[in-house]
Amino acid sequence: MPKLTQVKKWLQEKEVDAFLISKPEHCFYLSGFTGTSGCLVITNSLEKNFLITDFRYQEQATEQAKGYDLVLWKETLFQTLGELFQQYGLKKVGIDQAEITLATYEKLKKNLVDVALFPLSDPCVALRKIKSIEELKLLKKAIEISDKAFLHILEFIHPGLTEKEIALELEFFMRRLGGTKMAFETIVASKNRAALPHGVASSRVVQTGDLVLMDFGTVYQGYHSDLTRTIVLGEPDALQEERYKLVLKAQEAVLQEIQPGMRACEADALARNIIAEAGYGKNFGHSLGHGVGLEIHESPSLSPRDATILEPGMVLTVEPGIYISGWGGIRIEDMVVITPGGCERLTKSPQVFKV
Numbered sequence: 509m510p511k512l513t514q515v516k517k518w519l520q521e522k523e524v525d526a527f528l529i530s531k532p533e534h535c536f537y538l539s540g541f542t543g544t545s546g547c548l549v550i551t552n553s554l555e556k557n558f559l560i561t562d563f564r565y566q567e568q569a570t571e572q573a574k575g576y577d578l579v580l581w582k583e584t585l586f587q588t589l590g591e592l593f594q595q596y597g598l599k600k601v602g603i604d605q606a607e608i609t610l611a612t613y614e615k616l617k618k619n620l621v622d623v624a625l626f627p628l629s630d631p632c633v634a635l636r637k638i639k640s641i642e643e644l645k646l647l648k649k650a651i652e653i654s655d656k657a658f659l660h661i662l663e664f665i666h667p668g669l670t671e672k673e674i675a676l677e678l679e680f681f682m683r684r685l686g687g688t689k690m691a692f693e694t695i696v697a698s699k700n701r702a703a704l705p706h707g708v709a710s711s712r713v714v715q716t717g718d719l720v721l722m723d724f725g726t727v728y729q730g731y732h733s734d735l736t737r738t739i740v741l742g743e744p745d746a747l748q749e750e751r752y753k754l755v756l757k758a759q760e761a762v763l764q765e766i767q768p769g770m771r772a773c774e775a776d777a778l779a780r781n782i783i784a785e786a787g788y789g790k791n792f793g794h795s796l797g798h799g800v801g802l803e804i805h806e807s808p809s810l811s812p813r814d815a816t817i818l819e820p821g822m823v824l825t826v827e828p829g830i831y832i833s834g835w836g837g838i839r840i841e842d843m844v845v846i847t848p849g850g851c852e853r854l855t856k857s858p859q860v861f862k863v
């Protein structure tokens with residue numbers, strides 16, 4: 509069923525006349541509009557749906573959002589919305605409870621006469637969990653760029669470089685291959701800094717024997733990639749080796765056993781139990797993974813608190829890690845798509861440890 513039809517069906521269930529789609533990623537998902545200012549009004553029973561934006565995006569919106577009636581706001585967006593709702597008799601309007609700020613809510617209430625607002629969860633959140641064939645193609649393209657960047661960095665990296673120089677090289681490389689921007693701030697954290705799960709690159713110089721944790725990704729036509737590898741420059745010591753093997757074992761168990769019908773929290777437990785049994789339970793302080801798509805973190809989350817039932821077409825990271833203050837940390841992250849029989853690993857980077 510087309511996405512828009514599903515949203516319309518949802519509007520009937522919720523018994524509202526329209527829903528205001530305000531989050532840019534959701535607007536893009538439904539309409540193809542890439543502008544950063546604007547919103548969609550999806551109506552329950554009218555033939556029309558609207559894209560409201562300003563004059564800067566007129567041409568772009570006409571070209572991208574085919575099938576939507578374009579409305580350009582003049583004085584304020586809120587005033588124009590008020591007029592639109594009145595003109596078409598839209599009296600019960602759903603708004604995105606996760607995105608509308610209190611300030612925006614006040615402005616809406618002030619400008620919308622005789623309109624009742626219903627805070628709801630945007631239906632795109634649920635729809636976006638399952639990726640279409642087209643979305644998977646774009647995700648694979650973003651992933652291919654980061655895989656190539658990892659192979660490149662294996663050749664490039666050597667003692668004497670700063671973390672920032674390594675991060676910059678990754679970023680240049682991904683941009684050259686067509687990545688439009690970084691998926692998030694590139695993490696290069698060496699030695700004891702690797703104990704910071706989100707340690708962005710610093711001016712620390714990497715040395716022989718250091719653990720170097722690199723977590724990076726790019727964006728291709730709106731879709732994100734996310735990859736982590738932890739390497740040792742030179743010979744790993746016994747403890748580095750032992751802990752690396754443990755994290756890899758936990759990840760492999762998940763890749764083997766994750767499948768549709770399993771709950772997100774059960775997938776998390778597969779890795780968490782292995783790490784806990786080895787005595788490092790307290791050192792794995794984050795979720796196993798998260799959905800990836802138009803956003804770097806999206807639903808569902810592979811966390812002990814997410815009971816979502818996994819379904820084919822979900823794209824997730826699997827990224828167990830252990831972090832020990834003063835020593836360092838190890839994380840291994842790959843992206844997978846859930847398939848009818850289990851999962852397919854999308855990231856193809858080798859599990860290299862010793863460089």
Ligand SMILES: [Mn+2]
Binds near residue numbers: 827841
């Ligand atoms: Mn991640």
